[in-house]
Amino acid sequence: MKRTRLIAALDTQDLDQARDWAEKLDGTVDAIKLGMEFTYAQGLSAVRSVAGERTLFLDLKLHDIPNTVAKGLTSLAPIGASLLTIHASGGSAMIRAARQAIDAAYPPLHRPILLAVTVLTSIDEAGLREIGVPTTPREQVVRLGRLAMTAGADGLVCSAEEIAPLRDALGEAPVLVVPGIRPAGSDANDQKRIMTPRQAAQAGADWIVVGRPITQAADPATAAAAIQAELAAA
Known part of the structure; x- marks a missing residue:
């Protein structure tokens, strides 16, 4: 039976804080996420330093013309991330260029999962x-999901509310990575489309x-x- 895995988002501009969180979470989470906030503040050498041998989700959401995205992904190869993001709304040509860049720049056994971001969890219908x-x-998520998977993405970033529709439309092929997860009683903050860890696992989230x-x-x-225990019981 598929196990839903937990990524901890280390959203900070502070290098020492990111290192502290990463060390405290060793053995408890399945991966760490570093995104724009940390990378823009500290640079890629700091990303590499914090990640170390940990499984890294490098969430930079590349979105530009196909050639620029392809070169950007090639530049990220030395970081050794296990998951990388681009925006599905960049279109099929951009996604195909990203796929080709990853296939060319990364060793076959160490190619990252190429994830296409569909609709941000902070966005609702309005x-x-x-x-x-x-x-x-x-x-919109299903439309972008079909486009991205046809163009060569390995998986999708979506809210928990779109897991079931994506599975219905695309089956088990996409790796589904789901942000906007809030344990019962947590503040939703700026997230609009949320679920608990148990609900997301039951719906079929991979991460x-x-x-x-x-x-x-x-x-x-x-x-x-506590979140891992909730996932195990789902």
């Missing part, structure tokens, strides 16, 4: 209308991403262990 997309988040409920807890390792 937010989509604001940017000229006259559909529901669910419809869930949890940030503040872990990193802002009095004991991050204990908070992460």
